[in-house]
Amino acid sequence: MRNLRAAGLAAAVAVVGGWAGPARADVKLPAIFGDHMVLQRSLPLNVWGWAEPGEDVTVKFHGQTRTTKGGGDGKWSVVLEPVAAGGPFEMVVSGKNTVTFNDVLVGEVWVCSGQSNMQWSVAGSTDADLEIAAAKFPNIRLISVPQVGTQEPQKDFKGQWKVCSPETVGPFSAVGYFFGRQLYETLGVPVGLINDAWGGSACEAWVPREKLAADPKYKDLLASWEEREKGYEAAKKAYEDAKAQAKAEGKPGPKPQDDPDGLMKGNHRPGNIFNGVLLPTIGYGIKGAIWYQGESNAGRAYQYRDLFPLMIQAWRELWGQGNFPFYWVQLADFLPEKPEPGDSSWAELREAQTMTIRRLPNTGEAVIIDLGEAKDIHPKNKLDVAQRLARWALARDYGVNIPYQSPTYKAMEKHDGKVVLTFDHVAGGFAPFDVAEPRGFAIAGADKKFVWAQAKIVGPDKIEVWSDKVSQPESVRYAWADNPVCNLYSGVGLPLTPFRTDDWPGVTANATR
Incomplete structure (x- = not known):
């Protein structure tokens, strides 16, 4: 497992080879490491960051000491031996300076990803006032990754781990929190939740673009984006040329055009969310991922049959943890009821989701065909959704003897x-x-x-x-x-x-x- 995780981390580093930029004199770690973090138990732990090239860096945690040097680009990494659940502990990383992380727990870490129904907050869910008032779980820790859409691989993000409390839980993913709470109450070990969901996002935005480019099935999809990208670059150049000419002639510049960056930096462009949101967390030890997405791809449901498994495989390959658990929520019921049987793109997307269980190992689906709202694509009952996901994890990954899969x-x-x-x-x-x-x-x-x-x-x-x-x-x-x-x-x-x-x-x- 250690070699596999090291290989995965190396692959992730290769993807983001242009990260480092200027050398840093101070030892620095990405935001995924910090006070109040939860590290995954019983798993070799990757720790990485940046320093001056050639600088000695020492990581101390739970009686272990690892020493390495900053590489030519300043990047360094070490792997710690697995640690059992517990804490709080202290992690000390030192070079020319010292970084100390306090109140570190070891337990179960899950990524909570997808589009708006995963992003949907505790504060916007059913009985939010009661849920927030009761959210006194100091051994549950929360971190959210900001929404950055880009074709440039990102090394870090702005965020920090927070202790779950009535003051911190409101903006967090409701499905993520309720899922994590169920695990905590059942297992009795610390739980860390990484929320990187982005409302309205398309599946292809979560996939490394080179993975899509390598498969002829996505030729048309990428071609359509290449047309938009060329149009954007042409419009941008024309505007800048006109602006420069006006300045040279002492005339007022042209009015700014409609900013197309909403499209170029948005949540549908292939690879955008992978680079801007997911990549800075890849390599951090996790147990698995939960996913709630598909609404934005319903019009291309047959394509989703391959696209969704491709995304999961890409994540697993780069994380280097083998086939880690990946559980998703099938689309809920939505839109007006029809008086007669007929075709449905949403039904076809649900079918594509279900097919993925047979395509990939260690996957599962929470069926919520009864929990939707015809008039609202964001049903407020997130507790039942999370509990159906938690059944998969508890039964499959933690040995709890409970039914977990819907009849099929x-x-x-x-x-x-x-x-x-x-x-x-x-x-x-x-x-x-x-x-x-x-x-x-x-x-x-x-x-x-x-x-x-x-x-x-x-x-x-x-x-x-x-x-x-x-x-x-x-x-x-x-x-x-x-x-x-x-x-x-x-x-x-x-x-x-x-x-x-x-x-x-x-x-x-x-x-x-």
Whole structure:
């Protein structure tokens, strides 16, 4: 593991080879290290920073001492042996100067990432006043990374670790905080949460641009951005030339044009968030990541089938911790309910998310098809979202014996004009909500025209589906809509994962940019 993490850190350093700039006389560490930080337990710990080239640097922590020298660019790094949970401890880093970090804990560290529903604050969530008043958890620590969009790899950010309290928790990610709180209350060890979410962000902005450029599937996407970038550079040059000419002629300069930097520095440009937000944290020891994103990519859901796994793989490769846990939130229900079955880009994005579980190891999905709000893309109930994520982590990574995965479609059999569906992960059998009969199923024949179906539970993991309007069924779908009416749960209260039995081309099948 130590060699793997060292290799990962080296890869991250290579990505940001242009970081260092002028030599620094003083020893300095990035903001991810600081007072009140939490270091990941039971894991070799990377510590890095900058000093004068050739300067001796010593790191002391928990009885360990490591000595190294600043490289030609001033960068240095050491790896500490794993430490058990506990604290508070002190870390001392010394060279020509000394940097001391106090109140350092060792426990579980998770990255909380995605777009606005991950960014959504505790202060904006359900029962915010009660949650904030109760947030007295000195062994939970919080740090947020500012939103910087750039094509230039960043070495650092402006931020600091904070002790969780009623005074500090309000602006923090609600899903992140509630997830971390559940871990803390269950495990009884310190928890550190790194919030780097950016509202409205597209998945491609979180991916190293060179990874996208190496895959022909993203040729159209990158080409569209290259056109915008050329247009931006041309407009910028024309403005600067006109400004210079006006000054030379003693005339008033041209009026500033609409600033396109909102696009160039924004949260959709490929690689922007990876470089500006994620990269300064890569290499810091973590247990895993939680993710809530997809709304901005719903119009390209088929592309997301590959894009999302590519992003996860890129993060894992650069972090150098192997296949660390990566759990995400499936898109909630949103927009008006439709009277008849039909196509849905949001349903296709949910499908792409679910597919990723089969594509990559150590991944999982919190299904929240029941927690959305038709009129608001930001549902306020973040507690239940976080608890469904926490089930994955507690069961898979910490050995807590609890159900964690929503029921998922497994197989279908056709007989006598009906379809019998079989499911996995139906802990406690099926339990319809509100009414006795299952709702949310649609059925179609070879003509691909879906109609609402009747359904009946015929076993602990089986449901029979039919319609008098379809004599020879070919496909069944469940909760296949932007905002479906559906009511099936497992016996432990986890909703059935939306699915379809067919692979007929969807409305986003050809969307690439």
